[in-house]
Amino acid sequence: MDYCFGIDIGGTTVKIGLFSEVGEMVMRWEVPTRKGNDPSGLLKDVKDALENCMSEKKIAKENILGIGMTAPGPVTADGVLHNAVNIGWGAVCLAEEAEQIIGISPVCIGNDARVAALGEAAFGAGKDAKSMLMVTLGTGVGGGVVLNGHILMGESGVAGEIGHMTIDPYETETCGCGKKGCLEQYASATGMVRAAERFLKKTETESVLRQLEKVTAKDLWDAAKAGDRLANEITDFVCDRLGSAIANAVYLVDPEMIVIGGGVSAAGEFLLDKVAKAYQAKVFAHSRNKKFALAKLGNDAGIMGAAALILSKTE
Amino acid sequence: MDYCFGIDIGGTTVKIGLFSEVGEMVMRWEVPTRKGNDPSGLLKDVKDALENCMSEKKIAKENILGIGMTAPGPVTADGVLHNAVNIGWGAVCLAEEAEQIIGISPVCIGNDARVAALGEAAFGAGKDAKSMLMVTLGTGVGGGVVLNGHILMGESGVAGEIGHMTIDPYETETCGCGKKGCLEQYASATGMVRAAERFLKKTETESVLRQLEKVTAKDLWDAAKAGDRLANEITDFVCDRLGSAIANAVYLVDPEMIVIGGGVSAAGEFLLDKVAKAYQAKVFAHSRNKKFALAKLGNDAGIMGAAALILSKTE
Numbered sequence: 086m087d088y089c090f091g092i093d094i095g096g097t098t099v100k101i102g103l104f105s106e107v108g109e110m111v112m113r114w115e116v117p118t119r120k121g122n123d124p125s126g127l128l129k130d131v132k133d134a135l136e137n138c139m140s141e142k143k144i145a146k147e148n149i150l151g152i153g154m155t156a157p158g159p160v161t162a163d164g165v166l167h168n169a170v171n172i173g174w175g176a177v178c179l180a181e182e183a184e185q186i187i188g189i190s191p192v193c194i195g196n197d198a199r200v201a202a203l204g205e206a207a208f209g210a211g212k213d214a215k216s217m218l219m220v221t222l223g224t225g226v227g228g229g230v231v232l233n234g235h236i237l238m239g240e241s242g243v244a245g246e247i248g249h250m251t252i253d254p255y256e257t258e259t260c261g262c263g264k265k266g267c268l269e270q271y272a273s274a275t276g277m278v279r280a281a282e283r284f285l286k287k288t289e290t291e292s293v294l295r296q297l298e299k300v301t302a303k304d305l306w307d308a309a310k311a312g313d314r315l316a317n318e319i320t321d322f323v324c325d326r327l328g329s330a331i332a333n334a335v336y337l338v339d340p341e342m343i344v345i346g347g348g349v350s351a352a353g354e355f356l357l358d359k360v361a362k363a364y365q366a367k368v369f370a371h372s373r374n375k376k377f378a379l380a381k382l383g384n385d386a387g388i389m390g391a392a393a394l395i396l397s398k399t400e
Numbered sequence: 401m402d403y404c405f406g407i408d409i410g411g412t413t414v415k416i417g418l419f420s421e422v423g424e425m426v427m428r429w430e431v432p433t434r435k436g437n438d439p440s441g442l443l444k445d446v447k448d449a450l451e452n453c454m455s456e457k458k459i460a461k462e463n464i465l466g467i468g469m470t471a472p473g474p475v476t477a478d479g480v481l482h483n484a485v486n487i488g489w490g491a492v493c494l495a496e497e498a499e500q501i502i503g504i505s506p507v508c509i510g511n512d513a514r515v516a517a518l519g520e521a522a523f524g525a526g527k528d529a530k531s532m533l534m535v536t537l538g539t540g541v542g543g544g545v546v547l548n549g550h551i552l553m554g555e556s557g558v559a560g561e562i563g564h565m566t567i568d569p570y571e572t573e574t575c576g577c578g579k580k581g582c583l584e585q586y587a588s589a590t591g592m593v594r595a596a597e598r599f600l601k602k603t604e605t606e607s608v609l610r611q612l613e614k615v616t617a618k619d620l621w622d623a624a625k626a627g628d629r630l631a632n633e634i635t636d637f638v639c640d641r642l643g644s645a646i647a648n649a650v651y652l653v654d655p656e657m658i659v660i661g662g663g664v665s666a667a668g669e670f671l672l673d674k675v676a677k678a679y680q681a682k683v684f685a686h687s688r689n690k691k692f693a694l695a696k697l698g699n700d701a702g703i704m705g706a707a708a709l710i711l712s713k714t715e
Contacts, residue, residue, distance in 0.1 A: 159686065162530075162656075167686060215477075216555065230652060232552070239654025240531065241687040250648040251682055254568055254641070264682060326569070333565040337545060337652045339554025341477075367566060367579060371474065371482060372556040 088144055089395040090135055090189075092154045093197070093387030094118065096171040099127065101134055102388035103142070106150065108208060108396055112138060113388065120173045127172070128186040135187060149189050153391030154179065155197040159242030166194065167242065193394040195238055197387060199245055202229025203236040204390025205344050207397065209381040216340035219380070220247055220331065222349035225261070226269040226276075230338050234397045236390075237338075248273070250330050271326040274302040274349050281305050281319050290315040306352035320359060328363025335364075335372055346380025353379065403459055404710040405450055405504075407469045408512065408702030409433065411486040414442065416449055417703035418457070421465065423523060423711055427453060428703065435488045442487070443501040450502060464504050468706030469494065470512040474557030481509065482557065508709040510553055512702060514560055517544025518551040519705030520659050522712065524696040531655035534695070535562055535646065537664035540576070541584040541591075545653050549712045551705075552653075563588065565645050586641040589617040589664050596620050596634050605630040621667035635674060643678025650679075650687055661695025668694065 087106040092099060096118060103112040116134050119126040156179055158169040166179045183192040202219035211217035211231065221227040226248030230237040237244040248269035249262050256266035270276045281300045292315035293308050294300050308316035331343055345357060361377040382389055401420060408415040411433060418427040431449050434441040471494055473484040481494045498507040517534035526532035536542040541563030545552040552559040563584035564577050571581035585591045596615045607630035608623050609615050623631035646658055660672060676692040697704055
């Protein structure tokens, strides 16, 4: 039996999974993230963790097919990871360094959002689809495009960054990225709160939201589900922007299905329905019938996608 | 030596090319498009044309690697061509019918805009790029995405239809597709004329365009090149919309280069420069450095892309 490791490098912990060659998770654990000017310290910790695991499970090095690893920043086509600011690294050839320090080849890396999308495609909501668009609604809006089991990484590392699509050319406020009118300004948790504040200010409509000192995205969706009229207007507006961005994505990559993940997707089928309806209003008739689904893997999407980086290469 | 045929089905003529296995065009000719309720008549004409060619060139059937063919409408992933309204067909399995009638296999088909993009990627402006976005500025706005030598066709046949990306959620006029705010409403030849008319109406600015009874896209670009201030404001507006759509496409597929084709691209480097600058204002720093180029193949992009449908399969 052959195995691979899937490694998800986060700001606080490094999640590690041992997977069988058919993609079953055999073991899953975490080590603290060692920060530094370069990845060498963190990679030494990973090396120790993997060697302990292999000795415990009596797995020989030649039975490890490779290591998949998420990279906490954009990765350009030359394999360089840029701006891993959360961890403190500069530009770094993460896969090469990892191969040298850990002593296992190949190490395949990919931007964390893209790898999480691959995880959903390989093992989660998109398991039976040939192609998939993932949209992650969290503090920001992330995403990924998976075609025939392979994640689209892009030349400059931004393939799948649907959150920074320009959706409104007349927006006056500036997005975290420096541009104006990005999807993220409307469909991230923060963007939804901003939309709620705007609607609350510009209308007089009664709403349970007016009783709250500070509205959160969860409050907004809870109120909408409970039938609050203004909350439904606000979520309709947000979903219109999101549906438009998803339609734009379909006009480029036309995947079989769309998977919605991230913290805000906890609003569940109610949110999914609104997004799907908004999408359908924006596309040609024969493109309306896309499957929409909620992400399934939660926090394990990263290590599972990392494993898929290796396993999809050995098909 | 092996060969393939590339066939481009247009509303008036069917263009046919004979290509060597390394992609050289050996012969190129046209036959009139026979219209009908189904493709059988047209395919019989094609069969005769190909057989004449093979007998003239003394090429045996076993030396034909296959036939690539453009389809004049959207092709869904199940191989069905829909809405070939120009020619009169209903939904049809074009590749299967062609294989049966012509007696050569395989026949590979793809939507005409997508196949033309593949032509530019394989033999034209994108020859040295690994991945490419093509944008065709003509009566409408078309496009295609080529990744690693393969054209993205999409599940519902709309991959690459950048012209129907929603760019302006506040647009009040309706696009030919029935939606509002599509890129095509600003960046097609018709869209540019519409923009010119709007600017001429809402401003008093002096302009050579005011002396014309009816402004065309060519007039607009000629005036802009000659330094006309209003014409430059209008083309800047159009390019801002186009740059925004290309940036949105980069945030999804992040190709190595962008190729601009179609009748309006006759405005040349002047147009290309404006589009590239508008694009650069809409993306992250490390995605700014994309190659922009004008399409090279003109009317032969279809037959050449059709040949690439076969030759890229036999790599």
